[in-house]
Amino acid sequence: MIRQRRNALSPVAQQQAAQGLALQFTQHLALFDTPQTDKLAMQHVAIYLTHEGEIDTAPLIAALQAAGKTLYLPVLHPFAPGFLIFQRYEPNTPMRQNRFGIAEPMLNCHEIKPVAELDSIFTPLVAFDLQGQRLGMGGGFYDRTLAQLPANHRCAIIGLAHDCQLVDTVPNEPWDHPLSAILTPSRLYTFKR
Ligand SMILES: Nc1ncnc2c1ncn2[C@@H]1O[C@H](COP(=O)(O)OP(=O)(O)OP(=O)(O)O)[C@@H](O)[C@H]1O
């Protein structure tokens, strides 16, 4: 249902939403740029390339690059099924299609960033609520990968979504990883963690 709502947006509305997402990031740049004082401050940042109706991350990626952030993309783990690894992403990074048809950097051990060393991870989602719970695509890839973070980690998990993906309550399972913040085309929600 939520996915239908998301996928029903017209191409123009999709484009405006994507630009809005980047603009929200830029408007809150002080929060994302200030080391030590803000838990959303980031230098090493995992983002993802948009797939099937998700909000287009291309303008946000451009804004992150313009702000001098170091970017990483998820790659399906070659040996541990269900886990993601994060690999450096630059404009000239060689890419391939994974088994889901999603573009990912060609595996290069030298370019891998351990998840605990990332300052923030932007995640896709199908639905979110005002408690900062996220519903993903059901594969558990992000939940499984984020479960590797140490208890005292300082990695901000930030969901990206259209405003129409907000629901009253997301069904919450013990393994679901809560979000630190959610960025939409109209605002930034932050949560105390
Ligand atoms: N930390 C974990 N350890 C083991 N299995 C897990 C873990 N997290 C999730 N899973 C498994 O993954 C399955 C899917 O989880 P869930 O429905 O929360 O996916 P999702 O959050 O929608 O997906 P994603 O995280 O990829 O966006 C669950 O049935 C669960 O068994």
Ligand SMILES: [Mg+2]
């Ligand atoms: Mg989950």
